[in-house]
Amino acid sequence: MSPALFIDALQAELQRTKYGQSPPELYDPIEYIMSLGGKRMRPLLTLMAAYLFTDDWKKAVRPALAVEVFHNFTLMHDDIMDQAPLRRGQPTVHEKWNHNIAILSGDVMLVKAHELLLDVDADKLKPVMARFSRTAAEVCEGQQMDMNFETRWDVTEAEYIGMIRLKTSVLLGYALELGGLIGGGDEATNAHLYEGGVNIGIGFQLKDDLLDVYGDPAKFGKQVGGDIIANKKTFLLIEALEQATGSLKDELTDWLTRTEFDKAEKVQAVTTIYDQLGIRQITEGRINGYFAQGFANFDQINADSARKDFLLQFTRQLIERES
Amino acid sequence: MSPALFIDALQAELQRTKYGQSPPELYDPIEYIMSLGGKRMRPLLTLMAAYLFTDDWKKAVRPALAVEVFHNFTLMHDDIMDQAPLRRGQPTVHEKWNHNIAILSGDVMLVKAHELLLDVDADKLKPVMARFSRTAAEVCEGQQMDMNFETRWDVTEAEYIGMIRLKTSVLLGYALELGGLIGGGDEATNAHLYEGGVNIGIGFQLKDDLLDVYGDPAKFGKQVGGDIIANKKTFLLIEALEQATGSLKDELTDWLTRTEFDKAEKVQAVTTIYDQLGIRQITEGRINGYFAQGFANFDQINADSARKDFLLQFTRQLIERES
Structure with missing residues (x-):
C-alpha cells in the first residue's frame, strides 16, 4: 500500500465530480475553488482511517470528498x-466574481457536501450525517469566535485554543472518525481517531501561527511576519500579551496601535519582543504537547499494526511541514 | 382532525427547539428570524401530507421544522x-447585526435544517436527505437566476416561470413529498404530492406578483405597487414587455428608465399600461392554470378520501389568500 494510491483515487474523484451546470455563476466558482489545490489532507486522512479496517477503502472516496468540499465552502x-x-x-471568489455569488456558491457547496456524504452504507448513514452536522455547526461557532476575538485584547490562551479547536481541528477529527465509521472501526476506536485528529489539528494550527513568525522564508511560501503586520490574534500574540509586563508590554502595545509603520521594522521589533518573552519556546512546547496527545490517542486504536503505522507515518509527515 | 392540531404541534416544536447557545452572535439571529412568524405553510403541508397515510403524523414534526428552518435560511x-x-x-439580520453574522448564522441554519431532517425512520433517511439536497441546490439555482435577471430586459415568460419554479416552488413540492415519504405514501403518490406542490407554488408566486398591483390595499399588508416602483421583474412586467408594441412599449420603457418620478404617478401609469395590455387577465389565466394542474396532481394521490379532502381544503385556503 502506498499513499499515492489514495491520492490518485481522490484526484480521480475530484476530476469526475460535477457539482452542477446551470446557472454557471453558481457552479463555476465551486470548480474554481476546488481547482486551487491544497494538501487535501482531510480527505486523505479519511481514506487512511478507512483503510485501517477494510481493503475496500475506495467506498470512502466520495464521503472523503465531502469533507474537502465542506472545507472549501468554509474558505469561500x-x-x-x-x-x-x-x-x-x-x-478569492468574491473578488473574481462578487459577494453575492460567493455567498450563494458557498451555500450550494454546503448542500453538496451533505449530498456527497449520503454515499455510505445504509447502516452508517445516520451516525455519519449526525456527526457531520455537529462538526459543521462547531466550525461555524469557531469562525464566529474568531471574528469576536478581532475586537478584543484580553483573549486568553484557553479561549484561543477553544476557538481553533472548533474552527479548524474538529474537522480533522471528523475526517478521521468518518473513515473509521465507513471502514468499520469499533466505537471506542472511532472516538480515539476523532480525539487524535482534534489534538493533531490544534498542534497543526499552532504550528501555522509559529511558522508565520519563525518559518524559513525559503520554504514558508507566504510572507514571513504577515500575521504580525496585520495584528492577527495568533497564539504567539495572545501569549505575548499575557506574558509581557512593564516596558515590553508598552512597546508591544505601541506596535499594535501604530497606524503607520515600516512593515519589516514592525516584524523585526515584535519578533524581538517574542524572543525576549520566550514565546517561541512556549509555543513549541504547546505544539509538541498536542502532537504527543494526538499520537497517544492513535495508540489506543484497535487495528492492524502495519496499517496503523501507515497512518502514523502520514501524520508525522503532515506535522513536520514547514509551509 | 383539525388544522389547529397541526399548528399547535408545530408551534410547540418551534418553542422547544434550541439551535445552539454560544457564541450568541451566531445563534441569536436564528431565534430572531424564526420568531418573526410567517404562515408556516411549508411545515403544515408536510404534516398534512404525512397525515394522509398515518395517524402517527407527529413523527413528521421535526422534519417539517427542518423545511421551515431551511426556508428561513434562504430568507436570511x-x-x-x-x-x-x-x-x-x-x-433584517444583516441590518440588526451585520453582514458577516448574517452569512454565518445562515450557514448554521442550513446545517441545522439537515440535522433536523435526520429525525426520520432509518429506512427513510436516504431518500429524505437525497431529495432535500436536490431541492436545496435548486433553490440556490433559482436565486442565482433571479439575480441574473435583474440586469436583463429580455427575460421570457418561460425563463421567469423556470426561475420561480426553482426559487420558491420546488420547496413546496418537497415539503409535501417529505410528508408522503415519512407517512408512507407509495412512490407514485409521493411524486404526485411533489408535482402538485410545485404547481401550486408557481401559481402562488404568480398570485404574489398579481396582488402587488391588483391587491386590495386594505387586505394586502404591503404597499400596493411596490414592485412597480422598484422595477421588479415580476410576471406582470415581463409579460407587459413581451406584449407591448408601439407607443405603449415606449411609454413603459420610459417609466422603467426614469430615475426621478412621483411614486403614485408611476404606479398608476404602469398599472394603466398593464390594463391596456390585459396583463391582469393573462396573469389570472396562468395562475388558475397552475392551480388547476396542482389539484389535478393531488387527484392522483392514493389515500383515504376524507384525509385528502383535508389537504385540499387547506390548499384552497392558501391559494385564496389576498395578502
Whole structure:
C-alpha cells in the first residue's frame, strides 16, 4: 500500500465530480475553488482511517470528498468575512466574481457536501450525517469566535485554543472518525481517531501561527511576519500579551496601535519582543504537547499494526511541514 | 382532525427547539428570524401530507421544522443579497447585526435544517436527505437566476416561470413529498404530492406578483405597487414587455428608465399600461392554470378520501389568500 494510491483515487474523484451546470455563476466558482489545490489532507486522512479496517477503502472516496468540499465552502465564506483578496495566490471568489455569488456558491457547496456524504452504507448513514452536522455547526461557532476575538485584547490562551479547536481541528477529527465509521472501526476506536485528529489539528494550527513568525522564508511560501503586520490574534500574540509586563508590554502595545509603520521594522521589533518573552519556546512546547496527545490517542486504536503505522507515518509527515 | 392540531404541534416544536447557545452572535439571529412568524405553510403541508397515510403524523414534526428552518435560511441570505432593510416589518439580520453574522448564522441554519431532517425512520433517511439536497441546490439555482435577471430586459415568460419554479416552488413540492415519504405514501403518490406542490407554488408566486398591483390595499399588508416602483421583474412586467408594441412599449420603457418620478404617478401609469395590455387577465389565466394542474396532481394521490379532502381544503385556503 502506498499513499499515492489514495491520492490518485481522490484526484480521480475530484476530476469526475460535477457539482452542477446551470446557472454557471453558481457552479463555476465551486470548480474554481476546488481547482486551487491544497494538501487535501482531510480527505486523505479519511481514506487512511478507512483503510485501517477494510481493503475496500475506495467506498470512502466520495464521503472523503465531502469533507474537502465542506472545507472549501468554509474558505469561500471566510474569505468574504475576512475581505481576503487572495486564496492560494489566486483571487478569492468574491473578488473574481462578487459577494453575492460567493455567498450563494458557498451555500450550494454546503448542500453538496451533505449530498456527497449520503454515499455510505445504509447502516452508517445516520451516525455519519449526525456527526457531520455537529462538526459543521462547531466550525461555524469557531469562525464566529474568531471574528469576536478581532475586537478584543484580553483573549486568553484557553479561549484561543477553544476557538481553533472548533474552527479548524474538529474537522480533522471528523475526517478521521468518518473513515473509521465507513471502514468499520469499533466505537471506542472511532472516538480515539476523532480525539487524535482534534489534538493533531490544534498542534497543526499552532504550528501555522509559529511558522508565520519563525518559518524559513525559503520554504514558508507566504510572507514571513504577515500575521504580525496585520495584528492577527495568533497564539504567539495572545501569549505575548499575557506574558509581557512593564516596558515590553508598552512597546508591544505601541506596535499594535501604530497606524503607520515600516512593515519589516514592525516584524523585526515584535519578533524581538517574542524572543525576549520566550514565546517561541512556549509555543513549541504547546505544539509538541498536542502532537504527543494526538499520537497517544492513535495508540489506543484497535487495528492492524502495519496499517496503523501507515497512518502514523502520514501524520508525522503532515506535522513536520514547514509551509 | 383539525388544522389547529397541526399548528399547535408545530408551534410547540418551534418553542422547544434550541439551535445552539454560544457564541450568541451566531445563534441569536436564528431565534430572531424564526420568531418573526410567517404562515408556516411549508411545515403544515408536510404534516398534512404525512397525515394522509398515518395517524402517527407527529413523527413528521421535526422534519417539517427542518423545511421551515431551511426556508428561513434562504430568507436570511437572500436579504443580504437583495440589501433588504426589512423582513416581515422588522429589521433584517444583516441590518440588526451585520453582514458577516448574517452569512454565518445562515450557514448554521442550513446545517441545522439537515440535522433536523435526520429525525426520520432509518429506512427513510436516504431518500429524505437525497431529495432535500436536490431541492436545496435548486433553490440556490433559482436565486442565482433571479439575480441574473435583474440586469436583463429580455427575460421570457418561460425563463421567469423556470426561475420561480426553482426559487420558491420546488420547496413546496418537497415539503409535501417529505410528508408522503415519512407517512408512507407509495412512490407514485409521493411524486404526485411533489408535482402538485410545485404547481401550486408557481401559481402562488404568480398570485404574489398579481396582488402587488391588483391587491386590495386594505387586505394586502404591503404597499400596493411596490414592485412597480422598484422595477421588479415580476410576471406582470415581463409579460407587459413581451406584449407591448408601439407607443405603449415606449411609454413603459420610459417609466422603467426614469430615475426621478412621483411614486403614485408611476404606479398608476404602469398599472394603466398593464390594463391596456390585459396583463391582469393573462396573469389570472396562468395562475388558475397552475392551480388547476396542482389539484389535478393531488387527484392522483392514493389515500383515504376524507384525509385528502383535508389537504385540499387547506390548499384552497392558501391559494385564496389576498395578502
